Amino acid sequence: MLKIFKKAPASTQPGSEDLAIKRLNAFGTRSAICTIISNPMGEKVQEEVGLATFYARPSELYSRDGHFYLAPPAGYKLSSGLLRGKGEIVSLSFHFDRTPYTLKCEVIQRVRFRDRLLQHLEPRVEIGFKLKPIGNVAKNENRRSLRFAQVRGVRGPQVAPHFRLDVYAERVSLTGNSDGGPEILSFPGDDPIPEDVKGCTKPEDLVALFHGYIQSNPDHRRSVYLSKMSQDVRFGRTDIVPIGQSDVLGLDGEARTTQIHLRRPVEMLTKDGPELREGDVVILNFALRKFAQGADVHHRWVCRVHKSGVKVITVRPKGLIQKQAGLPVVLKDFSVSGAGLQNSPLLETFLMSGETVPDDPSALLERLEGTGLLLSFYPRTHFQNELAIYKPNVPPVIPVIGEIVRGGIDLGKDTGRLANIGVAFRFDPADYDPMTYEVRSWEPLRALRENPHFKEVHRALNGLLAYMER
The missing domain is CATH 2.30.110 (Pnp Oxidase; Chain A)
Structure with missing residues (x-):
């Protein structure tokens, strides 16, 4: 009889914050594209902060009481940036197993890490942000986020032989030149005149x-x-x-x-x-x-x-x-906002610009992240008979400047290897030189603005997929 007066134990069910952090750990996620979607006053905004890194120990994210911590992108100015740590709502976007995911978080405050704690964490950035997850990690099922596969064995809808892209890569300095635009770094010995x-x-x-x-x-x-x-x-x-x-x-x-x-x-x-x-x-x-x-x-x-x-x-x-100048590369897949390139020893040497290529694939990826690439995409289309209405209306070449933001390491060998390189689109052509007819200036792609030609490709191929799935 006395049992009815006994206080029930507190629920041991984990909160949504803990579930979100556990899922990030299960995915092995250590970075994400951070976008501010609400300012401290609660007003809706759409400002991309960039690729941010999560503070982590060797085997898991650093978290306390349902919170985890984020380091701002390299070069981010805390004094003038929009991310202040005063209650903003951010959306964290990342991929796992080639599937896009998002997680909304509240930025609780800006924090300073003690040197003794930083010795056991990566990255070793002194000032970061304390985040509280809002809900759980969500899979982005939007068709606009689809990654179309171009190589057999790669996950994602296959649209070959109806649509394929030939790709050439040239290195770019994203810091810009005296005119304020990205500077193309010519490949040694690459002569465009046959x-x-x-x-x-x-x-x-x-x-x-x-x-x-x-x-x-x-x-x-x-x-x-x-x-x-x-x-x-x-x-x-x-x-x-x-x-x-x-x-x-x-x-x-x-x-x-x-x-x-x-x-x-x-x-x-x-x-x-x-x-x-x-x-x-x-x-x-x-x-x-x-x-x-x-x-x-x-x-x-x-x-x-x-x-x-x-x-x-x-x-x-x-x-x-x-x-076409540059190095021909193998395109594994692409989306409206980026592309996956198949790595090779020649591509590694090209991207390292003559420097010694690290044997450790993780060290190589760390060196390559942030590298700018001018990618020239050449569409190859084959839409016959009733499929002709799904042919995308695109130009013969689509130049885009991108940034290496991620990579995939193949663990099948003893030390592993960097199998693929993920490139996010950053700049579109804004003007052409009336004398040389080459791109003269570029404009950045913001969070709400995407490359119009890849938007057209996505629109057309989504229709093709819907027709073929009938």
């Missing part, structure tokens, strides 16, 4: 060489992608306007000429389609099938419109034929 082009002394030689290039391709690849240079006088900027695919005509002719004849792209046959006039500057993008190199080699050629007919467009050379 040797056989250097041997051309007259326009007729260039046209003959170009015809030979195109004739070496299979019949279905004997075409170019036509783009037009456009100058906005009001804003003082130059842009590249994609037009469409165009067959190269007159390949069987033996007479030497200074003209290239192109079939008028179907995009120009509509009432509201783009138009070309005599004197317009155009860019011809084309790929050469190089079996010896194991990959296509992408080229571009700046020309000027000589005549724009009803069915045929005639152009003349304005510059030299150039090949």
